[in-house]
């Protein structure tokens with residue numbers, strides 16, 4: 001992770017911590033209703049000491065809707081593809097790590113025209129268990145896209161699907 005990644009991570013933390021009220025206009029990324037029933041792509045635990053712990057510490061699971069699954073397979077994500085980054089706290093006890101409270105539901109929503117400025121993806125974060133409290137809003141370019149930008153050859157998606 002380079003300095004730019006860290007700065008972007010810090011911007012995200014600031015956005016989440018201050019709970020900036022963001023107006024939901026036409027370009028607002030919809031809450032990904034029902035994503036827990038979508039395809040699970042992968043999971044990852046980010047522990048204390050990792051450069052991104054402040055922003056992404058905990059356990060996250062990635063979920064993809066059908067169009068996003070087609071995108072993982074073909075390398076091209078069509079409009080309507082949605083990928084969710086479901087981040088929860090971790091709880092360590094009795095030599096086991098389990099899920100704690102949900103921290104944020106991160107979303108990438110594909111619409112090449114609407115979100116042209118951020119690589120064709122609308123980025124949003126819904127705070128905790130809220131389906132309406134937006135943590136990113138107009139800050140998508142600096143808080144999210146700046147770090148995803150180096151993944152241009154993969155249409156700005158970091159993860160790969162493991163069959």
Ligand code: HEC
Pocket residue numbers: 005006008009012042043044052062083084085106107108123124125136143144145147148156157158159160
């Ligand atoms: C500092 C870098 C960084 C920032 C900032 C960042 N991301 Fe990511 N994001 C990643 C990495 C790395 C992954 C891959 C995680 C994995 O493989 O489990 C990822 C994965 C994702 C995914 C799953 C699709 C993919 O690309 O693999 C979504 C959705 C996502 N991020 C949303 C967001 C949102 C929304 C924001 C802004 C609130 C954001 N990200 C900010 C680094 C970042």
